[in-house]
Amino acid sequence: EPEVTQTPSHQVTQMGQEVILRCVPISNHLYFYWYRQILGQKVEFLVSFYNNEISEKSEIFDDQFSVERPDGSNFTLKIRSTKLEDSAMYFCASSPSGMGEQYFGPGTRLTVT
Amino acid sequence: GQQLNQSPQSMFIQEGEDVSMNCTSSSIFNTWLWYKQDPGEGPVLLIALYKAGELTSNGRLTAQFGITRKDSFLNISASIPSDVGIYFCAGEMDSNYQLIWGAGTKLIIKP
Numbered sequence: 001e002p003e004v005t006q007t008p009s010h011q012v013t014q015m016g017q018e019v020i021l022r023c024v025p026i027s028n029h030l031y032f033y034w035y036r037q038i039l040g041q042k043v044e045f046l047v048s049f050y051n052n053e054i055s056e057k058s059e060i061f062d063d064q065f066s067v068e069r070p071d072g073s074n075f076t077l078k079i080r081s082t083k084l085e086d087s088a089m090y091f092c093a094s095s096p097s098g099m100g101e102q103y104f105g106p107g108t109r110l111t112v113t
Numbered sequence: 114g115q116q117l118n119q120s121p122q123s124m125f126i127q128e129g130e131d132v133s134m135n136c137t138s139s140s141i142f143n144t145w146l147w148y149k150q151d152p153g154e155g156p157v158l159l160i161a162l163y164k165a166g167e168l169t170s171n172g173r174l175t176a177q178f179g180i181t182r183k184d185s186f187l188n189i190s191a192s193i194p195s196d197v198g199i200y201f202c203a204g205e206m207d208s209n210y211q212l213i214w215g216a217g218t219k220l221i222i223k224p
Contacts (some may be wrong), residue, residue, distance in 0.1 A: 033211075043156065043201065045211040056211055091155050100144040100163060100205060102212060104155035
């Protein structure tokens with residue numbers, strides 16, 4: 001069964017550094033998302049992406065964040081100048097139609113020290 | 114912002130018992146989704162609901178899309194040890210494609 005994959009599974013970085021989190025969505029899906037989950041809290045929407053552009057973003061997704069689909073398979077989240085409070089699980093998700101069901105990857109645990 | 118109120122926050126049950134949890138909102142949703150999350154893993158989609166009043170089953174799981182489009186429930190019948198985890202409801206509104214999430218219901222099976 002096709003699934004969303006994410007790398008790395010765990011990323012440790014120092015405050016102020018830039019990180020790139022990578023995702024490979026399910027191959028025939030057209031809509032892509034990033035979410036984050038701070039330990040023990042609910043999942044929070046960051047951004048949705050369709051047709052090579054951002055379709056929606058939350059208040060969390062400020063200028064520190066950017067997304068890119070550099071080729072036909074990868075979908076990346078870049079976090080510039082990381083802060084301690086960026087420590088969280090980051091989940092990528094994809095959807096075939098953009099309406100309803102979204103399928104999640106296993107997540108990348110980002111630890112900012 | 115939009116809120117989903119999910120309850121209960123946690124449940125302690127005996128193996129074999131039925132479980133019920135729900136999500137409510139003051140806003141109308143187009144779609145209700147129920148996910149299960151195990152520790153350190155991503156949410157796994159259990160059931161997707163698209164129409165008001167829709168009742169859908171997936172094995173021992175049954176979920177309903179409330180007729181007012183402002184609520185949904187999930188039932189698990191005859192719980193087994195592998196049912197433990199955190200269950201999240203998530204809703205999608207008319208106006209955008211992002212999922213709004215509940216805070217989760219943690220299911221714990223009493224030994």
